[in-house]
Amino acid sequence: MKRTLLLLLPIFLFACNFETKKISSEEVLEVESQSLNWKEVDEYPAFEDCQNETELTAARDCFEREVAESVYAYLAKQQPVVTEAINDTLLLYLEISKEGRPRIDSVEIDSTTINQLPEIRTWLTQSIDSLPKIYPASKRGIPVSTVFKMPILIKAE
Numbered sequence: 001m002k003r004t005l006l007l008l009l010p011i012f013l014f015a016c017n018f019e020t021k022k023i024s025s026e027e028v029l030e031v032e033s034q035s036l037n038w039k040e041v042d043e044y045p046a047f048e049d050c051q052n053e054t055e056l057t058a059a060r061d062c063f064e065r066e067v068a069e070s071v072y073a074y075l076a077k078q079q080p081v082v083t084e085a086i087n088d089t090l091l092l093y094l095e096i097s098k099e100g101r102p103r104i105d106s107v108e109i110d111s112t113t114i115n116q117l118p119e120i121r122t123w124l125t126q127s128i129d130s131l132p133k134i135y136p137a138s139k140r141g142i143p144v145s146t147v148f149k150m151p152i153l154i155k156a157e
Contacts, residue, residue, distance in 0.1 A: 047134060071092075
């Protein structure tokens with residue numbers, strides 16, 4: 001019996017060959033970074049009114065609608081005097097920081113619109129500064145910065 005156990009012991013030891021490989025945190029981070037889509041967020045920035053939206057596209061639409069309404073309301077309060085009719089679309093690149101602070105990243109405005117409305121950049125900045133509290137976008141539960149490209153229609157007669 002002892003001989004049988006002695007013969008079986010090496011077979012068990014060599015048959016159960018357990019290999020373990022230690023993976024560094026850098027390797028795990030690299031694999032995770034490659035698998036994540038960094039151009040998409042899990043949650044879009046939101047105003048208080050938009051936090052109930054659970055679907056990603058509905059949340060984005062609600063956020064963009066609220067920003068547009070706020071900008072248009074602010075611009076409507078201005079009383080510009082123009083010498084020519086304006087019917088232009090400018091592109092506003094709006095950045096929402098990971099702290100939820102909005103700022104204008106850049107604006108593409110036609111030169112004729114700037115000539116007719118030299119204060120347009122100031123008005124846009126002031127309208128963005130007057131936005132209500134924004135909850136930042138998140139990726140995997142971590143707040144991240146986002147940039148939105150928003151067309152703004154300018155009409156004046």
